[in-house]
Amino acid sequence: MKLIADTHCHTIASTHAYSSLTEVVRAAKAKGLYAVAVTDHGYAMPGAPGKWYFSNLGVVPQYFEGVLVLRGAEANLLDYSARLDLPENELESLDWVVASIHDPLMPKDHEPTVEECTALWLRAAQNPHIRVIGHSGSPKYRYDYERVIPEFGRCGKLVEINENSFSVRKSSIPNCVEIAKLCKKYGVPVVVNSDAHFHTQIGNFPRAEQLLQEIDFPEELVVNASVERFRTYLRQHTHVEVWPRES
Numbered sequence: 308m309k310l311i312a313d314t315h316c317h318t319i320a321s322t323h324a325y326s327s328l329t330e331v332v333r334a335a336k337a338k339g340l341y342a343v344a345v346t347d348h349g350y351a352m353p354g355a356p357g358k359w360y361f362s363n364l365g366v367v368p369q370y371f372e373g374v375l376v377l378r379g380a381e382a383n384l385l386d387y388s389a390r391l392d393l394p395e396n397e398l399e400s401l402d403w404v405v406a407s408i409h410d411p412l413m414p415k416d417h418e419p420t421v422e423e424c425t426a427l428w429l430r431a432a433q434n435p436h437i438r439v440i441g442h443s444g445s446p447k448y449r450y451d452y453e454r455v456i457p458e459f460g461r462c463g464k465l466v467e468i469n470e471n472s473f474s475v476r477k478s479s480i481p482n483c484v485e486i487a488k489l490c491k492k493y494g495v496p497v498v499v500n501s502d503a504h505f506h507t508q509i510g511n512f513p514r515a516e517q518l519l520q521e522i523d524f525p526e527e528l529v530v531n532a533s534v535e536r537f538r539t540y541l542r543q544h545t546h547v548e549v550w551p552r553e554s
């Protein structure tokens with residue numbers, strides 16, 4: 308399997324990541340990637356990008372250094388109603404939105420229940436701006452996978468297989484395997500991504516790829532394993548102008 312896009316990464320705009328957007332794009336180019344999605348953290352994250360970062364992101368060319376740049380965000384889910392921390396007009400203006408739970412930003416008045424987390428992800432599935440379901444394997448925020456994962460597929464969402472989880476969210480890995488197996492069972496498309504916080508991590512997904520290999524995951528469900536499949540997804544689900552370039 309040859310992956311042609313990295314669909315989740317961070318730049319210095321997130322202030323706990325360490326490369327510029329240009330360095331990220333050049334790293335993607337050096338890796339031979341067709342596309343990279345730059346998805347800095349939404350406003351609720353400590354040290355998040357400034358007030359006008361997302362609304363001005365259109366100054367970054369769609370095609371830069373020969374790489375398709377998806378100008379995006381990793382929006383934070385803020386509560387069990389799946390509220391996001393970016394306003395509607397900014398979500399609308401972006402090419403690519405990953406939606407993730409980050410524990411410090413969720414309500415702290417009680418421990419989450421499976422029912423609440425199931426309701427959260429079912430609501431998120433209905434949000435037309437969300438493209439990618441970000442690292443959803445946290446044991447604390449476990450949801451009813453059997454019920455929700457087919458819904459992600461029906462709603463055109465991509466479930467991410469996040470390389471960074473193997474480093475920073477190790478307790479999630481058994482759940483990530485389970486989620487990937489259910490994506491296979493229900494034919495739900497996935498994307499493999501680095502969630503890089505430094506440009507040398509762009510396009511590096513060895514453990515995510517190994518996970519898919521170990522469960523004999525069908526390549527045709529990996530949207531970023533083919534330029535044509537990725538472009539088709541962009542045409543169907545985003546307003547990105549996909550150039551008629553030969554793959």
Ligand SMILES: [Zn+2]
Binds near residue numbers: 409
């Ligand atoms: Zn995240």
Ligand SMILES: [Zn+2]
Binds near residue numbers: 315316317381502
């Ligand atoms: Zn991230």
